[in-house]
Amino acid sequence: MIRIIKLTTVFFLLCACSQTKSEVFYPENTSLSTKVNSKDDHRYSNHKDEKKIKNLKGSRPNIIFVMTDDQGMGDLSCMGNEILQTPNIDKFYQKSTRFTQYLVSPTCAPSRAAMMSGRHPFHVGVTHTIRQRERMALHTITLPQTLQSAGYKTALFGKWHLGDEEAYLPQNRGFDEVLMHGAGGIGQVKLGDFPPNADNPYFDNVLLHNDKIVQTKGFCTDLFFEAALSWTKAQLDKGQAFFTYLSLNAPHGPFLAPENYKKRFLDQGYDEKTAGRYGMIENIDDNFGRMMTQLEKWNTLENTLVIFTTDNGMSMPRMVLNGEKITPYNAGLRGRKNSPFEGGNHVPFFCYWKGVLAEGQDIKELAAHLDLYPTFAALAGAKLPEDMKPLEGRSLLPLFENQETKWEDRSLFIHCGRWKAGKMEEEKYNKFAVRNQKWRYVNNEFLFDIENDPFEKQNIIDQQPKLADHFKERFGSWWNAAVPLMVNENLPRIKPEDYPLVKKYYKQKATEGIPDWSPKKY
Secondary structure (H helix, E strand, O other), X not given: OEEEOOOOOOOOOOOOOOOOOOOOOOOOOOOOOOOOOHHHOOOOOOOOOOOOOOOOOOOOOEEXXXXXXXXOOOOOHHHOOOOOOOHHHHHHHHHOEEEOOEEOOOOHHHHHHHHHHOOOHHHHOOOOOOOOOOOOOOOOOOHHHHHHHOOOEEEEXXXXXXXXXXXXXXXXXXXXXXXXOOOOOOOOHHHOOOHHHHOOOOEOOEEEEOOEEEEOOOEHHHHHHHHHHHHHHHHHHHOOOEEEEEEOOOOOOOOOOOHHHHHHHHHXXXXXXXXXXXXXXXXXXXXXXXXXXXXXXXXXXXXXXXXXXXXXXOOOOOEEEOOEEEEOOOOOOOOOOOOOOHHHXXXXXXXXXXXXXXXXXXXXXXXXXXXXXXXXXXXHXXXXXXXXXXXXXXXXXXXXXXXXXXXXXXXXXXXXXXXXOOOOHHHOOOOEEEEOOOEEEEOOOEEEEOOOOOOOOOOOOOOOHHXXXXXXXXXXXXXXXXXXXXXXXXXXXXXXHHOHHHHHHHHHHHHOOOOEOOOOOO
């Protein structure tokens, strides 16, 4: 017997948080309402703050960017999930400026490539998450390089996933400080992660710290947050502008969490995988709350832009509760990770900058991961090299400054990629979409009016044949221009023992050993 849990299917609502889970973010009393009726649904709201923010270009805030892995729109209690308890991110949501139409790529490496390059991932060679097709083209002038040129210090903690060869590593692409695992996830040793991580994924991991492979202790998410806070505090003590990129591998599978985070789910009768995945999310929430509390104590929130988002749609198997199969909550969205529908790449995007950005405000204009590079560069006052490839996103600062700004519509081109070697052209029209503010066109088979049908229930392609033809033509032109830029196609497969970080691990182990490492106390 299969049943679907009946949960509220609106995207953005304020929800009650259970008091059984600690709430450590923000000392002030911020209550959460328990229900929202249709006219209060913030996804449809058009609240406008009369106050217009001063020009933010060149204002040079610190930037802390937290991105989780495979966490979908429905994986937060403030998004309507009645099983999860995420009080800290819920409070952050309440105080944030929220982009309600923020799109990424349907899978993880492409989303990271778009953020780091400001260009469509296919345009920098990233068409997959494995087989060397996750490597971001070396000609790319990256976001952290641009921030460095403006005097920022930059750091990555967690998942890189844009190439593990020496030239592709983040240390050589603009990051001053790096603590990372290999491949696309901890324990993916057959795809290039460090061999010992196969034995105990997510706990006591072997990681790369700058140019040295190290042995760490504890749960990976706890470690990445602690390391990020330690490095961030050091920059604050020096009065140094910084970009902290907390790129978590959680809640990507395997679904493993500390026992104390799994317990309440197991006690209720949920299966081990559900307890592990939801436990990972609640652990993220606790760490996020501790981070925000520290930033408040350090009096830095007035000069720091903090962003919470995710890299693609939800990835979660069917849940089992006391023997019954349950469909996981996905905020009503159609599709999940690696899907061309909304559920594949429509994700949360919350921005907080104390005293600067509007609190509890929704921005409904279409935004994307492509926009992060020009936004951060503009904030930093960075000057882009004249000979670099043009950025394909647009700065979000006009929307931050004045939500009455006229925001020109545009089309975003989405493709799941991941085709088999040599099958690129055959997969041209498979698992693709074109999206603008109003429409989503999918696989030459579906057309949805997203403004009036956000859950993609009514296919109206037969009623709009000219519009469908327009989108098909636009996509075809875009694809033809993208093909020559897909520089990683048809490369030979690498044997597990020949991956660069695997070879580096065995070489260092033989010559100098693997030292213990932990972040400095702050």
